Amino acid sequence: MALDQSESPAVGSPAPLPDIRRFVVYGAGAIGGVLGARLFAAGHDVVLIARGEHLAAIRADGLRVDSPDDSQTLRVPAVEHPSEIDWRPGDVALLAMKSTGTEEALRALAAVADPGTPIVVVQNGVANELAALRHFANVYGVHVRFPATHLTPGVVEAQSAPVTGILDLGRYPDGVDDIAEQVAAAFRSATFLSEARPDIMRGKYTKLLGNIGNAVDALCGGRGEDISPVNKLIRDEGRAVLEAAGISYLSFDDDRERRGDVIRTRPVNGKARTGSSSWQSLARATGSIEADHLNGEIVLLGRIHGVPTPANELARHLANRAAREGTPPGSLSVAEFLALLSNADSGAVLPTA
Numbered sequence: 001m002a003l004d005q006s007e008s009p010a011v012g013s014p015a016p017l018p019d020i021r022r023f024v025v026y027g028a029g030a031i032g033g034v035l036g037a038r039l040f041a042a043g044h045d046v047v048l049i050a051r052g053e054h055l056a057a058i059r060a061d062g063l064r065v066d067s068p069d070d071s072q073t074l075r076v077p078a079v080e081h082p083s084e085i086d087w088r089p090g091d092v093a094l095l096a097m098k099s100t101g102t103e104e105a106l107r108a109l110a111a112v113a114d115p116g117t118p119i120v121v122v123q124n125g126v127a128n129e130l131a132a133l134r135h136f137a138n139v140y141g142v143h144v145r146f147p148a149t150h151l152t153p154g155v156v157e158a159q160s161a162p163v164t165g166i167l168d169l170g171r172y173p174d175g176v177d178d179i180a181e182q183v184a185a186a187f188r189s190a191t192f193l194s195e196a197r198p199d200i201m202r203g204k205y206t207k208l209l210g211n212i213g214n215a216v217d218a219l220c221g222g223r224g225e226d227i228s229p230v231n232k233l234i235r236d237e238g239r240a241v242l243e244a245a246g247i248s249y250l251s252f253d254d255d256r257e258r259r260g261d262v263i264r265t266r267p268v269n270g271k272a273r274t275g276s277s278s279w280q281s282l283a284r285a286t287g288s289i290e291a292d293h294l295n296g297e298i299v300l301l302g303r304i305h306g307v308p309t310p311a312n313e314l315a316r317h318l319a320n321r322a323a324r325e326g327t328p329p330g331s332l333s334v335a336e337f338l339a340l341l342s343n344a345d346s347g348a349v350l351p352t353a
Helices: 030-041 052-061 099-110 128-133 178-189 200-211 214-220 228-245 252-259 277-283 295-305 310-325 334-345
Strands: 022-026 046-049 063-066 071-074 091-095 119-121 139-145 148-152 155-158 165-171
Touching: 022 030, 030 046, 030 063, 030 071, 030 091, 030 148, 030 155, 030 178, 030 277, 091 099, 099 128, 119 128, 128 139, 139 178, 139 200, 148 277, 165 178, 165 200, 165 252, 200 228, 200 252, 214 228, 214 277, 214 310, 214 334, 228 295, 228 310, 228 334, 277 310, 295 310, 310 334
Parallel strands: 022 046, 022 091, 063 155, 091 119, 119 139
Antiparallel strands: 063 071, 139 165, 148 155
16 A cells, blocks of 8 residues: 555654653763762652662662762662663663763663653763664764762762762764753752753763873873973863864863862861772773773864874773773872873883783
8 A cells, every 4th residue: 555645754753752751870980970969869750770888888778979068968860771670651771880881871771761862971982873773764963071979888079069060962973952951951950060062962072182191191191290290281182083074072171160169079077079080990990991081083074084193092992901900090190191192102012010
């Protein structure tokens, strides 16, 4: 029987998505834990997906969120796997795990969630959105700017108050729709600054230029040394690569203007923030680190476009080795990093375990 064209949707015009009813936060560490708790405290329906001792602690005692102003323990529902969730229209998945776990998480989600489910990428790096788009039709990138820490099972720390952070977002690869506006409104209700923006990846590439310093912070940070000379080398390579690739990004000045004085990092329980997400990976001895998705992105683009990236390759290599071997953060001096870089520039083979 011939299809009545008057009753069929136009090609390329997706059906409208239902309004948001629930947030499923996949990865309840520093970023996901704080974000999920803030949304839950604001009255939104939230389910966390966590694992191991952290999941056990949340189930037993609730999720504790420490901030500069107070401490709050919330009984947020938590499960171990997406298959434990009764997925329904109106669910939105927030990806908040380290990028090393994205592919496994997407496969698990794709096995149980409708392919039209909105996937909101609350992660560092710029490759997670494309990975999600292979499985799901509605993908949204988030430019994450908020300091948070997770070192103890059942506990996360939000280090900025009264505004927890900035979470601008937009459709991937570009554009804004009603779901983006709804998510931004939900974030605003939960102590975040958030706007729906059509060019969200420009901001995410700027964040990448900042995050490629995470490996140096993890390797050399906390020693009282000035790590800015190494960070300058790494970020100069990053800018050169993005320019060679023709990738647009916000200037750091524009990014600082957006931040303004909104993010106010202060001590939590009398302690200042210890380090970046990569620093926390080494401190918790998780066995993995995001360097392949941060410095590795610069290395990849450099190889494609013929731009040398020795500092980023060394940082990627050393950070991965430190994660594999359980080396604590701050175990390498700036002088040692620069010496290894000089050897690499002269053609020496990178050090192995």
